[in-house]
Amino acid sequence: MLTLKMISWDFKNTPKAFERMILQGMEFWEDAFQRYNIKNYVILSTCNRLELYTTSDSELWSYEEFSDSTVLTGMDAVKHLMRVASGLESMSVGENDILRQLKEAYDYSLKKRRADKYISLIFRKALSVGKKVREKTEISHGKVSIPALTTDIVEKEFGVSGRNVAIIGTGKMAVDMIKYISKLDPRKVTVIGRNIDHASNVAEGLAISYGDLSEIDNVISGNDIIVTATSSRMILITQEMMRNTTTPKYFLDISNPKNIDCPEDCPENITVKNLADVQPVLENNRKSKEKEINRAEDILTQEMQVFGLKLRELKAESIISEFYKFSGKVKEDEIKELKRVLNNGVDIDSALEAMTNSLINKILSPPTFALKKLVKSENEEIFNSVIENYKKALNSRLRTSSQKSADRQESQNQQDQIPQLDQKP
Numbered sequence: 001m002l003t004l005k006m007i008s009w010d011f012k013n014t015p016k017a018f019e020r021m022i023l024q025g026m027e028f029w030e031d032a033f034q035r036y037n038i039k040n041y042v043i044l045s046t047c048n049r050l051e052l053y054t055t056s057d058s059e060l061w062s063y064e065e066f067s068d069s070t071v072l073t074g075m076d077a078v079k080h081l082m083r084v085a086s087g088l089e090s091m092s093v094g095e096n097d098i099l100r101q102l103k104e105a106y107d108y109s110l111k112k113r114r115a116d117k118y119i120s121l122i123f124r125k126a127l128s129v130g131k132k133v134r135e136k137t138e139i140s141h142g143k144v145s146i147p148a149l150t151t152d153i154v155e156k157e158f159g160v161s162g163r164n165v166a167i168i169g170t171g172k173m174a175v176d177m178i179k180y181i182s183k184l185d186p187r188k189v190t191v192i193g194r195n196i197d198h199a200s201n202v203a204e205g206l207a208i209s210y211g212d213l214s215e216i217d218n219v220i221s222g223n224d225i226i227v228t229a230t231s232s233r234m235i236l237i238t239q240e241m242m243r244n245t246t247t248p249k250y251f252l253d254i255s256n257p258k259n260i261d262c263p264e265d266c267p268e269n270i271t272v273k274n275l276a277d278v279q280p281v282l283e284n285n286r287k288s289k290e291k292e293i294n295r296a297e298d299i300l301t302q303e304m305q306v307f308g309l310k311l312r313e314l315k316a317e318s319i320i321s322e323f324y325k326f327s328g329k330v331k332e333d334e335i336k337e338l339k340r341v342l343n344n345g346v347d348i349d350s351a352l353e354a355m356t357n358s359l360i361n362k363i364l365s366p367p368t369f370a371l372k373k374l375v376k377s378e379n380e381e382i383f384n385s386v387i388e389n390y391k392k393a394l395n396s397r398l399r400t401s402s403q404k405s406a407d408r409q410e411s412q413n414q415q416d417q418i419p420q421l422d423q424k425p
Contacts, residue, residue, distance in 0.1 A: 002118045002315050006077040007061055007069045010049035011091055011256070011275070017068035021050050022257050023233045032065045040116040042123060044084075044105040046098065047146075047173070047231075047256035047275075048091045053081065055118050078122055078311070079304055085130030086296050087139060091275070092146055093286045093293065094139035097172065099130050118314065129303050136299060139292040146254055147173060147229070149281050150273075151180035154225060158250040158271065160184035166211070166219050167191050168236060169229035170198040173254065177229050178206055192219055194232075220245060227252045228259035239263040242270050254278075323366065330362045 009018040022045070029043050029052060041054040054060070061071045072080050080089070085102055087094040106123040109115040115123070134140045143149055154160060165186045167174050170193040182189055190209040193199030203210035211219060213236070220226060220241055226249065228236055236259040237251065246269065253260040253274040262272045286293070338355045342348065371390075374383055 002055060002311075002318055003074050004053060004055060004077040004081075004118070004122055005060070006051055006053050006072045006080060007066050008049060008051040008072075009069055010051075010089075012089075013070050014068060018050065019257060021069075025233070032063075036060065036063065039114065040119055041114050042105050042109045042119060044102060046101050047254070049084075049089070051084070053077070053119065053123075055116060075304070075308055075311075078126075078307070079300065081122065081126045082129045082300055082303065085126040086133040086300065087130070087144075088293065088296060088300075091278075092144050092149060092282050093289055094134075094141075094144045095146070096134070096140055097145060099127065099134075100172075102130070103127055121314070122311075125303075125307055129300065132303075133296045133299055137292045137295045139289055139296050141292075144285065145176060146275070146278065147176040147180050149285070150227075150252060150254055150278055151177065151184070153273065153278065153281065154181075154227075154250060154252060155184055157273075158225065158248075160186050160225065162187050163224040164188045164222060165190070165225040165227070166223040167227045167229060168213065168219070168259070169193070169227075169231075169255070170195070170202050171229065171231060174227075174229040175202060175206070177227055177254070178202075178208065181225075181227075182206070182208070186225075190219075190223065192216075194230075217241065217244075220249070224248065225250045225252070228255050230255050230259055232259055233257050235259060235261045237261065242272070243267060245269070326366070327363050330359060334359050334362075 009021045011018060026043060026045065033041055036058055038054055038056045038058060040056065041052060044051040060066045061069055083089045085099060087098055090098055106115060143152065160181060161184060163186050165181050165188070167178050167181070167189065170191060174191065178189055178191060188209060190211050191199050191202045192211045192213050194213045196212050199210040216236065220237070226237070232255065238261050242249070242251065242263065248269045251260055251270070251272045256275060258274060260272060260274065262274065266272055334355050338351055341351045374386060377383055
C-alpha cells in the first residue's frame, strides 16, 4: 500500500550516527537501495541532515546500513518533510537554502526515474508549503543562514577588516560566505578549490582571487582567517598544519563532515571554531522567532488536514483499482474454467453453480481477510466505523438490487398482459 517512509540521521537527534553516515556518498545509498530492490526514493543530503524517503514496503531500518536512524512512516513522515521544507527543522530556523536542496534532491530522483506518483505528489506539496510559510510569516527574515551567522561570529571574535581571508570551497555555502565576508572590508579574499577551474569561475564572478587546494600550506601561511565550506568527506587542515604557524590565525569550519581536525589544546595564537560553536547563536535566533514559528506551525496544521484527505483518497483509489484488476482476473480465470468443464460434458446448471460459488469465494477473500485482521485491532473507534460504513454500503446495494429485481418482474408481468399481434380473436 502507498505509504511514505523516512529514515534519517541529523545534527539534532542522532549527531554521532550522523557524523558517521554523512561520510557515505550518494553512490553508497543508491547501491544500498539497488541491493534491497528499492526502486522509488529520494535522498536528501545536507550539512545538517541525511534523509532517505521511500514508498517501499521493505523495513530498511532492520538492515545494517540503516542502523541508529530515526524512522517515521505515513503522515508522520509527510509532516516531517513539510517541517524540513519550512525551515522548522533546520539548524538555523527559517533558513532558505533547504528549499533549494530539497528541490535538487527531488529533481535528481525524477531524472533517475526514482520518484513515483506518490512521492512526487508529496514532495511537490512540501515545496509548496515551504514557500507558503516564508510568504505568510517572517520566519526567514533577518540573518538566518549559517554563512551570515558565522560571519558575525568571526567579526566579533577576530575582526575581518584589513585581514586576508581564504574560503576553501566553491559551492553555494562558500559563495555566500565570501559575499558576507566581503562586506566587512577585508584586505583580500581568496577562494580555494580542489578544481582550479571552478575556483577561477567563482573568483571571476565575485572579483576576488583564487587558489589551488594542493597548496594548502601556503593558504594557511598567507591568510589570517581560513574558512572551510566544502562537501569533502576528508580532513583538509590537520593539527600539524595549524601548529606550524606562529602568527594569529582564525579557523572556521562550517562543513559537515568536518574539514578541520581541531586540536584539544590549541596554541594561544590559534582559534578554531565549527558548527557546534554556533549553537548558542542559533538558539537565540530560534527564541527570537517563537511567534513566527507558531504561525508556521498553524499553517502546517491546516495544510496537513487538507493534504491528508487527498493522500487518503489516493490510497483508496489505488486499492480500489487493484481490487477491480484482481476481480477482472478472477472473472477471466473462471470463464476459462467454465468453458473447460462445459466441453467435458458437465451440465450447465452445475457448471454455473460451481462458477458463481468460486467467484464469490475468491472475490470476497481479500476484504474478508482484512476485516478479520481489523477485529484484532485495538482501535475500537476505527473498527466500529469501518463495520458501520460497510453495513450501510451493503444494505444500499441490496436495496438497489431488490428494486431492480422488482422492476424487472413488473416489466415482465406487463409484457405478459399485452396480447400478441399474431393471436386470433
